[in-house]
Amino acid sequence: GLGEIVATYEARGHWTRTIVASPNLDRIYIGIGSATNVDADPLPRGSVQVA
Secondary structure (H helix, E strand, C coil), X not given: CCCCCCCCCCCCCCCCEEEEECCXXXXXXXXXXXXXXXXXXXXXXXXXXXX
């Protein structure tokens, strides 16, 4: 079928995303790496977001 955009995030810093569906397929968990290796980041960087 056709794809659907459920969330968008900036592609900067560590730009890869890890995506996992919940066992009952009602949520998607998206791991977002930090923008740098040494500083604390504002959300959503360095976190796991739920879509």
